[in-house]
Amino acid sequence: MSNGIIAADPVRSAFREYYFKRAEMIEPPSDIEKREFGYMQFGGRGMARHLSFRTTGELIATLITQVPSDVYCSNALYRFPTLPMQEKQWLGADLIFDIDGKDLHLPCVSSHSYHCCASCGHVSAPSEDEYSVCNVCGSNKDERIVIPCGKCIEGSKREAMRLHEFLMTDLGIDKLNIHIYFSGNNGFHFHIQDDSYRPLDSQARSDLVGYLMGIGLLVESIGIRKSPGSDNSFVKFPKSGLQAGWRRRVADKLRIDTTSAMRLTNIVKEIGGYSAFKSELEKMTRELGVRIDPQVTTDIHRVFRMPGTLNSKSGLAKVKVRDIESFDGFSDACLLGDAKVKVKLKVPAKVRLRGENYNISKETAELPAYAATYFICKGLALAI
Structure with missing residues (x-):
């Protein structure tokens, strides 16, 4: 299977050598003793969870002796990280975002996607045709194996740069507190090292995700008001203007400013009135927003791939990205x-x-x- 744990001695040996020779790559979280760790083993099923380490040395020793296929660490801090979830006593959680190439739905993907039959394991070469049945056993169940191309990586990088801009300009997060990592496969992880976000519950994080993804922007916020008793509208720009946040993005897209009342009125009419413009605005903001995995950010008990460790879906490492534009995951993270x-x-x-x-x-x-x-x-x- 493409995304299962690979039971292959050369792979395990390569992973062991990496953890032995590249221990300096491991980047444990702050407050290590308050984190829950977990890992998966080659050939094993399920994850060993509710683990705790007091020091980085203790963690690295475990990686060398156990040689896990994947290593995870909680974004949350707990008073008792080794106890069952209901007894851990949650103390807060780091804010994390995940950009995954598969969520971008790029048109190139079918040209470099292999199909692995879920029944017999037969692998079919990439094809533009829709997968129907396995040529060997006739099963219609398959797993897609994607080898990201240059366009995929560039798409993920563009999305990462967009998120970076949102975090700094809209949320006001200091650049030094935004840590970006290549996931080790086909995406990027953002770790926000800012204590002010740690107390946020799932709902507050969900609100943040909605904002970043462009969900729920009110047409009134950019100056469109519905006329009473009809689907007509009139323009009344907000007193604070259109210079920041989503107002600026939409204004730039529509090529308007606070002197463009007549132009905006005509745009709404051309689209078909208040309701039609509202629908169009929803599409527009989703296109301008960032495509991130909502569940990763909102889950305050999640265990997340640890920086510096290897990804069993590729053998590449999760590494810190200093410069998104020049970063090449197939070189910079290829460390075996x-x-x-x-x-x-x-x-x-x-x-x-x-x-x-x-x-x-x-x-x-x-x-x-x-x-x-x-x-x-x-x-x-x-x-x-």
Whole structure:
């Protein structure tokens, strides 16, 4: 399976070597003793949770000895992190945002998506046609395996830059308190290191998500008022103007300012009146907003992939991003060793790692560990 835990010795060996040689990459959270940790193991099912570490050294020792496939840490702080959830005594939670390439629904995805049959494991090459049934067993259930292309990564980066701008300009969060990480697969995680956000409950975080995603903006906030008893409207701009936040974004999109009452009136008429403009505004704000995973932000008890650890869906690391525009996850986060590993490809596949193109059309190939691990973790190859 593409997204399951891979039971392959070369992969586990590569992960062990990483945690042994790259311990400096591990970035434990602040207040480590108040966090809940969890991890998954190769070949195992379910997550070992409710774990606690007192020091970074203790955590790294566990990674080296246990060699987990994935490592997680709570965004929340607890008085008793090892106890059952209802007994932990929640003390607050860091604010976290997740941008995942799969949520962008980019048109290029079908051209580099493989289909893995959920019944027999047969993998089909990318095709523009809609998946129907497996060519081997006839099952209609499949798992999609995506190798992100350059367009996917650029799409995620654009979304990350948009979120960064929202956080600084609209929420006023200091740039130094916004920590951006590549997820290790196809997206970015934002960790907000600002104590003022820690007490927020799920509803308050949901309100933040709604604002960032452009949900629920009132037409009145940009100056459109409904005429009593009809679907007609009139313009009365807010006294505070259209210079900030969503008002500025919508005004820029419509190319209006507070001197454009007649222009805005005509725009509303052309669209079809108050109700039609309201619907159009909802579409507009969703397009201008940030596409983030709401559940990640609103869940105040979530365990989240820990910075510096490896992602079993790719073998790439979750690493800090210093500059979004120049960042290249397939190079900057590709940190496994280069010992040779022989693999059997289930289907011809290609990826670019560390500046090298790996376009494998033969059934077997000998690849550097980082490339072999990528194909194995994606479910496109087996170690032999």
